[in-house]
Structure formats: C-alpha cells, structure tokens
Amino acid sequence: MISHRPRRLRATPAMRRLVREVRPHASELVWGIFVHEDLAEERPIGSLPGVSQHPLAAVPALVDRAIEAGVGGLMIFAIPSVRDAQGSGAVDPDGILNRAIASAAQSAGDRLVVMADLCLDEFTDHGHCGVLDGTGRVDNDATLEIYAEMALAQARAGAHVLGLSGMMDGQVAAVRGALEAEGFTDVALLAYAAKYASAFYGPFREAVDSQLQGDRRTYQLDPANGREGLREAELDELEGADIVMVKPALPYLDVVAEVAAQSRVPVAAYHVSGEYAQIEAAAANGWLDRRAAHLEALTSMRRAGADIIVTYAALELAAWLKEN
Numbered sequence: 468m469i470s471h472r473p474r475r476l477r478a479t480p481a482m483r484r485l486v487r488e489v490r491p492h493a494s495e496l497v498w499g500i501f502v503h504e505d506l507a508e509e510r511p512i513g514s515l516p517g518v519s520q521h522p523l524a525a526v527p528a529l530v531d532r533a534i535e536a537g538v539g540g541l542m543i544f545a546i547p548s549v550r551d552a553q554g555s556g557a558v559d560p561d562g563i564l565n566r567a568i569a570s571a572a573q574s575a576g577d578r579l580v581v582m583a584d585l586c587l588d589e590f591t592d593h594g595h596c597g598v599l600d601g602t603g604r605v606d607n608d609a610t611l612e613i614y615a616e617m618a619l620a621q622a623r624a625g626a627h628v629l630g631l632s633g634m635m636d637g638q639v640a641a642v643r644g645a646l647e648a649e650g651f652t653d654v655a656l657l658a659y660a661a662k663y664a665s666a667f668y669g670p671f672r673e674a675v676d677s678q679l680q681g682d683r684r685t686y687q688l689d690p691a692n693g694r695e696g697l698r699e700a701e702l703d704e705l706e707g708a709d710i711v712m713v714k715p716a717l718p719y720l721d722v723v724a725e726v727a728a729q730s731r732v733p734v735a736a737y738h739v740s741g742e743y744a745q746i747e748a749a750a751a752n753g754w755l756d757r758r759a760a761h762l763e764a765l766t767s768m769r770r771a772g773a774d775i776i777v778t779y780a781a782l783e784l785a786a787w788l789k790e791n
C-alpha cells in the first residue's frame with residue numbers, strides 16, 4: 468500500500484488550478500522602459516529583443532499601454548544627450564529623466580504607479596553610479612548629496628516611487644530626509660537593497676549607452692554573499708525604505724526568499740536585462756518555449772516570496788496571464 472500519493476492533486480487541470488500556491492497577477496508587475504533624449508523614433512535594443520529606447524513624445528502612449536495591460540507600475544530609465552563628471556542632467560528639472568517622469572505622471576494620474584531609477588550612472592561621463600573623488604574612487608557621501616537633489620527633482624516632476632539603485636551607504640536615509648524636509652511625505656522609496664555586481668546587467672549597458680570602464684564591485688554586492696544581502700535589506704528598511712528589492716532575481720532566489728521572510732515591507736525582485744535576454748536568445752533558437760519560460764520565471768519569483776516583479780516583459784506577461 469502507498470499511503471501518500473501526491474499525484475492525486477496533479478491529475479486534472481481543474482485540480483492543479485485549485486491547489487496552486489501562487490497566482491501571478493498583472494497588477495504586481497512593473498514595466499521597465501527606456502526614454503532617450505536624442506531620438507525622434509523608437510529604436511530597438513539589439514540585445515533585448517522586443518525592448519526599445521523611446522523618444523520623450525512616446526511616453527503618454529507607453530503609459531496608456533501599461534494601463535491597458537493592467538500592470539501595476541512603470542519604471543523609467545532615461546538616456547541623456549550629454550553626460551558630465553557630476554551627472555548634472557540628473558538634477559536638472561529639464562533633464563530627460565525628469566521630463567519623462569513629468570510626462571508619465573501627468574498621463575497616469577492615479578491609474579498607474581510611476582517609478583523612476585534614482586542613480587547617476589546614466590548621467591555621468593565615467594558611467595559610475597556616483598561621483599568620483601580625487602583618486603577615482605566613488606565618493607559615497609558626496610554622492611548622497613546629489614542623490615538627495617535628484618530625489619527632489621524627481622518628486623517635483625511627480626514621481627510616485629523613487630527606485631534607489633546606486634548602492635551607496637545611507638542612501639535611503641539621505642533621500643528620505645530630503646523628501647521630508649521639502650514636504651514630499653507621500654513619495655515612496657523602493658530600495659535596491661540587495662543589488663549584486665552581476666554579469667546579468669549586460670544588455671542594460673547597451674540599453675542606456677553605458678560609458679562604464681571597469682566594474683561596480685566597490686558598491687554592488689559580491690554574488691557570493693547571501694547574508695550581506697539580508698543585512699542591506701534590513702538596513703534599508705530601518706532607514707525608511709517602503710519596498711526592498713533583490714536584483715537580479717532568478718540567480719538570487721535564495722536571497723529573495725530570505726528577504727521576504729525577514730522583511731515587514733513589500734519585497735520586489737528585478738528580472739534583469741540578462742535574465743530576459745537569456746530567454747529571448749534561447750527562444751529565438753527554438754531551444755525553449757518563450758511564453759512558458761517567461762511565465763515560469765515570473766511564477767518562480769512569486770513562489771520565492773517576491774510581491775512585486777520588475778520586468779521588461781510586463782506587458783506580454785500581463786496579456787498571457789489574462790489568457791490563462
């Protein structure tokens with residue numbers, strides 16, 4: 468006699484549907500988009516099939532598509548025409564990111580959560596996430612002052628959530644303090660708490676025309692370190708983060724699961740460019756089923772404990788979820 472027969476609950480589609488532990492929904496997806504200051508037309512990103520850089524004028528239409536699809540939010544990245552050592556374009560109210568935020572926020576109203584990447588790497592000519600000191604090191608505390616200014620510019624433009632992705636120590640507290648002082652008490656902070664120095668950001672570098680020489684290992688986490696990711700998430704929560712994120716997602720699902728277990732705020736996972744590109748490249752070769760692979764990746768991030776998923780596949784995922 469076999470007393471335990473788990474296959475019983477897998478026998479029919481109806482039974483499998485009944486016992487499913489997670490049911491991903493479009494509303495928890497955040498769609499990552501790229502806005503390029505120099506473009507008049509959409510330009511496809513070679514290493515991210517299906518993803519493009521968009522001109523500023525396209526932002527209202529992108530917002531409409533996101534709302535139509537039923538996704539929860541939009542994460543905006545912007546590529547400026549001109550870069551300098553201080554990343555001045557990031558704090559300029561007429562800078563491309565702040566204009567894109569303003570356009571998106573105006574189109575979205577309260578129908579979609581508008582988020583913006585808060586980091587200097589798209590705006591610095593050296594491509595680092597912060598400013599450099601005399602010896603070429605990324606200067607943590609000088610960078611915090613700029614992040615505070617950048618946060619105010621994004622809040623003034625109407626961003627609902629600021630995605631702090633620079634991995635400077637104390638960045639959540641610095642930005643929260645600046646926002647409080649100016650009365651932006653309702654602007655939420657999504658902290659890229661456990662952001663690893665990952666090879667999976669490869670295609671993103673093309674997407675933002677990155678200038679980076681070298682790497683980000685003095686501020687992003689070593690892929691070998693799980694506990695350090697938990698510590699970062701804990702510190703960010705203590706500093707006032709409203710949402711904490713783990714990034715990349717699938718290679719770090721252990722960290723996602725542990726952050727979800729320890730946190731008292733919502734947890735996000737970022738299915739990054741290289742993770743997206745892996746699926747696209749394999750699918751283009753006929754080596755895996757594109758739709759099934761994207762849906763499985765999403766399901767796995769949810770199962771590990773992420774509440775919110777940042778992904779370039781958000782619109783398609785939303786459509787597939789509706790069909791299922």
Ligand code: PBG
Nearest residue numbers: 586588632667668671739740741
């Ligand atoms: C920093 C930022 C990066 C990504 C998101 N925000 C680049 C980096 O840290 O090197 C990467 C996202 C991806 O690969 O999809 N502005």
